[in-house]
Amino acid sequence: MSIALDTRPSVRSGARAAQEAARKAPALLGKVLSAVLVLIAAASVTFFAQLLIPGDRATTILNLQTGRSQKWSAAELAPVNEKFGFDHPVLVQWLHYVGGLFQGDLGTSFTQYRPVTQVIGDQLLPSLVLTLSALVVAWLLALTITLLTVKRGRFVSGLGSSWEAVTASLPPYWVGVVLLVLFAVKWPIFPVIGGTDLWGTVLPVLTLAIPLAGFLGQVTRDEFEKVLDQPFVTTARTRGMSDTGVRLRHALRHSVLPAITLSGWALGALISGAVIAENIYGRPGIGQVLVTAVNTRDVPTVSGIVLVVAAVYVVANLLVDLAFRLVDPRLAVSKGGQR
Amino acid sequence: MSALTLPARPAIRFDLRARPGTVLALLVVAFLVLAALVPGLLTHRSPTAIDLQNNLAHPSWSHPFGTDDAGRDLYTRVVYGARESLGIGLGATALAMAVAILLGFTAGLAGGWVDVVITRALEVVFAFPVLLLALLLISIRGPSVGTVIVAVGLGSAPGYARMVRGQVRSVRQSGYVEAAGALGHRRTTVIRRHLFPNAIRPLVAVMTLGVGQSIVWASGLAFLGLGVSPPSSEWGALLDAGRQYITTSWWLEILPGLVIVLVALAVTSLGRTLQHRLEGAAR
Numbered sequence: 140m141s142i143a144l145d146t147r148p149s150v151r152s153g154a155r156a157a158q159e160a161a162r163k164a165p166a167l168l169g170k171v172l173s174a175v176l177v178l179i180a181a182a183s184v185t186f187f188a189q190l191l192i193p194g195d196r197a198t199t200i201l202n203l204q205t206g207r208s209q210k211w212s213a214a215e216l217a218p219v220n221e222k223f224g225f226d227h228p229v230l231v232q233w234l235h236y237v238g239g240l241f242q243g244d245l246g247t248s249f250t251q252y253r254p255v256t257q258v259i260g261d262q263l264l265p266s267l268v269l270t271l272s273a274l275v276v277a278w279l280l281a282l283t284i285t286l287l288t289v290k291r292g293r294f295v296s297g298l299g300s301s302w303e304a305v306t307a308s309l310p311p312y313w314v315g316v317v318l319l320v321l322f323a324v325k326w327p328i329f330p331v332i333g334g335t336d337l338w339g340t341v342l343p344v345l346t347l348a349i350p351l352a353g354f355l356g357q358v359t360r361d362e363f364e365k366v367l368d369q370p371f372v373t374t375a376r377t378r379g380m381s382d383t384g385v386r387l388r389h390a391l392r393h394s395v396l397p398a399i400t401l402s403g404w405a406l407g408a409l410i411s412g413a414v415i416a417e418n419i420y421g422r423p424g425i426g427q428v429l430v431t432a433v434n435t436r437d438v439p440t441v442s443g444i445v446l447v448v449a450a451v452y453v454v455a456n457l458l459v460d461l462a463f464r465l466v467d468p469r470l471a472v473s474k475g476g477q478r
Numbered sequence: 479m480s481a482l483t484l485p486a487r488p489a490i491r492f493d494l495r496a497r498p499g500t501v502l503a504l505l506v507v508a509f510l511v512l513a514a515l516v517p518g519l520l521t522h523r524s525p526t527a528i529d530l531q532n533n534l535a536h537p538s539w540s541h542p543f544g545t546d547d548a549g550r551d552l553y554t555r556v557v558y559g560a561r562e563s564l565g566i567g568l569g570a571t572a573l574a575m576a577v578a579i580l581l582g583f584t585a586g587l588a589g590g591w592v593d594v595v596i597t598r599a600l601e602v603v604f605a606f607p608v609l610l611l612a613l614l615l616i617s618i619r620g621p622s623v624g625t626v627i628v629a630v631g632l633g634s635a636p637g638y639a640r641m642v643r644g645q646v647r648s649v650r651q652s653g654y655v656e657a658a659g660a661l662g663h664r665r666t667t668v669i670r671r672h673l674f675p676n677a678i679r680p681l682v683a684v685m686t687l688g689v690g691q692s693i694v695w696a697s698g699l700a701f702l703g704l705g706v707s708p709p710s711s712e713w714g715a716l717l718d719a720g721r722q723y724i725t726t727s728w729w730l731e732i733l734p735g736l737v738i739v740l741v742a743l744a745v746t747s748l749g750r751t752l753q754h755r756l757e758g759a760a761r
Binding site: 177178188189193304305308309312313316320324331407414418429432434436437438441442444449452453 | 598603614690704717732746
């Protein structure tokens with residue numbers, strides 16, 4: 140009985156909560172600081188990656204712009220070197236790049252001659268909408284399937300876990316193509332070229348959500364099976380709690396923990412998938428900009444997008460950390476601020 | 479009530495279920511290896527034989543996967559593409575493993591600040607999704623088979639490195655390593671005879687999974703037109719070539735994709751089985 144009750148947050152007095160918040164503050168601050176450090180390091184990675192461009196960068200830029208492949212005179216190279224700051228020592232360029240990030244400056248596009256932030260600009264929102272909706276839909280799918288099939292006899296649970304195992308290893312491009320062929324070409328329910336409206340978003344979201352749901356479901360199911368064997372579940376059952384009640388009130392809360400931790404990671408996978416889904420459905424977003432930029436060897440734009448994605452990933456993991464504490468109060472008590 | 483009797487069950491069920499699945503997975507892998515080594519055994523056609531009168535033909539008895547825009551038999555192209563796809567998968571995994579073993583062993587053995595630096599650096603690379611890291615590399619070096627192998631390999635290395643480091647640290651603290659040290663064996667001997675084999679063994683299963691993953695990543699890059707390009711019949715390149723016909727000739731995308739999915743599933747399930755076996759043997 141007491142074990143079962145322990146898993147719920149206790150009612151705390153206001154004073155105790157405040158005290159606790161004060162105790163946790165330094166730990167939180169530490170996490171934020173380390174996140175900032177990771178981002179600076181990530182920026183350094185993309186900066187030094189740009190130095191790996193074969194040959195002289197100013198020449199590369201002029202060649203990209205003119206579509207030629209030739210040598211340029213010093214007089215022609217000078218303005219390019221000045222505009223992109225290539226005439227400074229590498230260390231100064233690095234400081235400038237990292238410093239610029241804090242002012243929302245991601246450098247200048249090689250091919251479009253405008254700030255990368257402008258190039259990415261309003262492409263970011265549709266991609267984030269796609270990614271986050273996919274995360275939500277994946278969770279809903281995973282929870283529904285797991286709750287309905289876990290430990291419901293060999294056949295049903297076998298069906299559930301096979302479905303999860305298969306969908307989890309489906310590459311997003313294949314899911315996208317199959318959905319497109321079935322629901323946009325064969326039965327034209329949804330548009331082939333999706334816009335950013337609701338109707339055009341359904342298939343891209345499903346493209347990302349189906350494989351992720353399989354993955355989250357696998358993790359949740361493993362945990363669910365373990366939890367249903369725990370003594371406190373037996374206790375709850377002997378108290379006369381219904382099977383559905385046990386599943387929803389006790390087992391669910393425990394079994395989502397590992398999948399929540401993985402959601403932060405999943406965001407990275409989702410963004411990769413979004414790049415592919417946006418290209419399949421011709422949906423506006425960073426995916427299209429990114430592929431064009433890679434094709435035209437516009438390294439600063441690619442670096443900029445990669446950095447923004449890294450930032451989203453780092454922030455998401457910070458949030459996951461906080462969410463974890465909300466779902467599992469034991470963590471805040473037993474381990475304090477440390478992971 | 480039922481909760482008390484259940485714990486013993488999962489192990490039994492696993493055995494019953496794994497067998498047919500494992501056989502199927504082995505068949506798929508055998509087909510893949512055969513296609514990569516002697517593609518001529520699996521098809522009598524040539525992957526480059528053009529037959530314009532039969533272009534974009536639906537799958538049928540004579541062309542089980544249909545034909546492409548130049549009338550080439552898609553099944554034959556898939557069979558002949560296996561070598562390059564498998565090669566990319568193996569190459570990328572080998573590179574990832576080499577990097578991971580180097581970093582993981584250095585961190586796990588050295589400890590101290592070396593460990594801290596490597597662990598932190600891995601954390602930074604983790605912030606980049608594999609596909610995006612690969613795209614960054616491709617934008618710098620231009621798309622080619624070599625770039626794809628390096629991109630996918632480097633992209634997946636951090637995950638393995640973290641695993642190797644964990645293995646090294648846990649093996650280091652195990653009784654037999656301590657005993658070897660107490661017996662007066664030299665440090666290099668202990669590393670070579672005990673640490674290395676025991677830390678590497680669990681990775682065999684992970685490596686199997688890695689090959690499947692790498693094939694999927696590489697074909698994803700090609701699908702975007704940023705990997706191996708169309709004249710080749712590498713599986714991703716087939717997807718890239720078929721994209722423009724998606725609204726009319728579904729088989730050009732779906733069937734090569736299905737082959738990739740089957741290979742990924744087969745390799746994953748074999749890797750899992752192997753993992754269970756190895757873990758079982760260790761206990």
